[in-house]
Amino acid sequence: MSTEHSVVIGAGMAGLLTAAVIGATGRAVTVLEQDQDQDQGQGQDQDQGQGQGPGKGQVQGVPMPRGGVPQGRQPHVLLHQGLSAIEELLPGLRGELIAAGGVPLDTGDLAWLGERGWAPFGTPAFELVSASRPLVEYLVRRRVAELPGVELRDGARVRGLSRTANGTGPGTGTAAGGRWLVECFDASPVGADLVVDASGRSSRLPDWLGPLGIEQPATTVVDAGFGYAGRVYAAPPDHLGHVAGIVMLPVPGAPAGGVALPVEGGRWLVAAVGAENHRPPRDPAGFDAFLSGLRDPALADFTRRAHALGDITVHRRTHNVRRRYDRLPHWPDGLLVMGDALCAFNPVYGQGITVAATQALLLRQALATGTRPGWERRLIRRLHRAADLPWAIATGEDLRHIGDDAPVSALDTLFGRWSGEVDRLAAHGNLRAQRALDRVYHLVGSPAGLLHPALLAAAVRGRLLGLPAPAPRPPLATSR
Numbered sequence: 256m257s258t259e260h261s262v263v264i265g266a267g268m269a270g271l272l273t274a275a276v277i278g279a280t281g282r283a284v285t286v287l288e289q290d291q292d293q294d295q296g297q298g299q300d301q302d303q304g305q306g307q308g309p310g311k312g313q314v315q316g317v318p319m320p321r322g323g324v325p326q327g328r329q330p331h332v333l334l335h336q337g338l339s340a341i342e343e344l345l346p347g348l349r350g351e352l353i354a355a356g357g358v359p360l361d362t363g364d365l366a367w368l369g370e371r372g373w374a375p376f377g378t379p380a381f382e383l384v385s386a387s388r389p390l391v392e393y394l395v396r397r398r399v400a401e402l403p404g405v406e407l408r409d410g411a412r413v414r415g416l417s418r419t420a421n422g423t424g425p426g427t428g429t430a431a432g433g434r435w436l437v438e439c440f441d442a443s444p445v446g447a448d449l450v451v452d453a454s455g456r457s458s459r460l461p462d463w464l465g466p467l468g469i470e471q472p473a474t475t476v477v478d479a480g481f482g483y484a485g486r487v488y489a490a491p492p493d494h495l496g497h498v499a500g501i502v503m504l505p506v507p508g509a510p511a512g513g514v515a516l517p518v519e520g521g522r523w524l525v526a527a528v529g530a531e532n533h534r535p536p537r538d539p540a541g542f543d544a545f546l547s548g549l550r551d552p553a554l555a556d557f558t559r560r561a562h563a564l565g566d567i568t569v570h571r572r573t574h575n576v577r578r579r580y581d582r583l584p585h586w587p588d589g590l591l592v593m594g595d596a597l598c599a600f601n602p603v604y605g606q607g608i609t610v611a612a613t614q615a616l617l618l619r620q621a622l623a624t625g626t627r628p629g630w631e632r633r634l635i636r637r638l639h640r641a642a643d644l645p646w647a648i649a650t651g652e653d654l655r656h657i658g659d660d661a662p663v664s665a666l667d668t669l670f671g672r673w674s675g676e677v678d679r680l681a682a683h684g685n686l687r688a689q690r691a692l693d694r695v696y697h698l699v700g701s702p703a704g705l706l707h708p709a710l711l712a713a714a715v716r717g718r719l720l721g722l723p724a725p726a727p728r729p730p731l732a733t734s735r
């Protein structure tokens with residue numbers, strides 16, 4: 256193959272993990288990132304002063320959110336499957352996260368309020384390491400920067416692509432043949448044999464490809480109108496005793512919820528989440544009132560007993576968007592799309608980094624097994640397949656929030672009803688049901704696991720004889 260030099264656009268999680276894969280093969284790769292000076296370990300923070308050390312809610316030595324990734328201020332759950340995939344790509348990263356203050360926890364110790372009640376509490380399930388998004392990104396970036404052949408170039412905002420005979424001369428005006436030239440607003444253009452767009456959900460790739468004769472991809476958007484409001488609190492990791500964190504899902508009929516998760520630096524990230532008219536406000540009194548109005552007072556109790564650091568930040572770009580490059584009749588060689596640029600999910604379900612890491616593993620496999628002509632197109636199909644299940648989970652739930660009664664197949668309807676049945680069993684203390692749901696949620700297993708005969712038997716028994724008592728409320732310090 257001829258990928259002597261690769262360019263990755265965007266140094267978010269997808270871009271960095273892509274660079275990790277390409278760099279590990281010994282190939283030269285340049286990552287072009289629009290944000291400035293990421294190597295300081297203190298990203299830029301437009302609201303809290305640039306380059307002036309930690310702002311409010313930040314701790315000395317802990318990376319700060321940056322302008323190009325505004326979602327970095329909100330809690331990010333790295334699903335179990337994502338943690339495993341990143342560990343496979345960058346062995347030892349889990350340990351580095353913990354050494355830097357990331358909090359290891361078991362999902363069985365989370366107080367988890369789902370649609371039908373509390374999930375069974377206190378039975379070991381999946382390991383997570385809870386850390387802020389900037390810390391995860393900072394540690395991944397540090398590892399990627401150490402790879403020979405990897406150059407991380409900040410302050411390079413890409414504005415377009417062209418194809419040239421040799422990567423420097425005038426553009427050929429088509430997407431076929433020659434080398435790519437990646438043009439930047441404020442930096443010199445860079446020639447490349449392989450270009451990977453990892454510029455996130457606002458990717459401009461369709462606009463860049465239009466002048467080269469590539470059609471716009473069919474794009475599906477599902478927007479349930481979710482908004483986040485997040486605040487940082489100071490409290491020790493055992494602030495909730497045996498409870499490792501709180502997750503209250505927004506559910507149809509009660510589309511408001513929130514999370515509280517411990518992260519590095521003796522802090523907790525608390526987010527309130529709600530759809531459309533239930534979106535949380537950014538003023539402190541409104542934020543507190545929002546938490547008090549949730550289905551359970553656990554989050555309001557938490558914030559009342561913790562010390563708030565800094566302002567509330569909001570984020571409202573949460574739509575699901577999928578660009579079907581795999582369905583275009585023509586796809587140029589030497590071009591890939593990864594992460595949110597290909598398929599972005601409503602973040603309420605915590606899937607984006609996990610999907611990006613899974614896609615990076617697929618890229619690694621493709622580069623290892625040889626790159627025969629057309630490999631890019633075949634890989635893009637596989638990258639989409641990696642997004643199929645998380646897309647079905649996120650859009651399936653969001654369409655329920657929207658109240659969309661668009662016809663779905665009889666099989667989907669049946670499966671949706673059955674998932675609800677398994678959820679009901681879990682809310683009544685059935686650990687097998689909870690485990691099966693967890694496996695799907697953490698993208699560890701396929702939904703086929705929900706069809707276990709023991710679950711069918713439990714559901715029939717429940718219908719005939721009644722279900723056991725609901726799972727009790729986890730041992731949270733204060734309760735109604």
Ligand SMILES: Cc1cc2nc3c(=O)[nH]c(=O)nc-3n(C[C@H](O)[C@H](O)[C@H](O)COP(=O)(O)OP(=O)(O)OC[C@H]3O[C@@H](n4cnc5c(N)ncnc54)[C@H](O)[C@@H]3O)c2cc1C
Nearest residue numbers: 265267268269289323326331332413455594595602607608
């Ligand atoms: C509020 C919120 C909460 C989230 N919570 C979770 C969670 O709990 N768990 C989870 O797994 N995921 C979560 N996500 C999703 C997660 O952030 C992303 O899916 C994941 O990080 C992969 O993103 P990415 O690297 O593809 O894109 P991004 O993280 O958006 O990175 C894109 C990068 O490209 C750069 N860039 C953009 N345009 C250009 C350009 N023209 N030239 C150069 N550089 C450019 C940007 O500056 C940025 O650095 C959340 C997202 C949001 C919005």
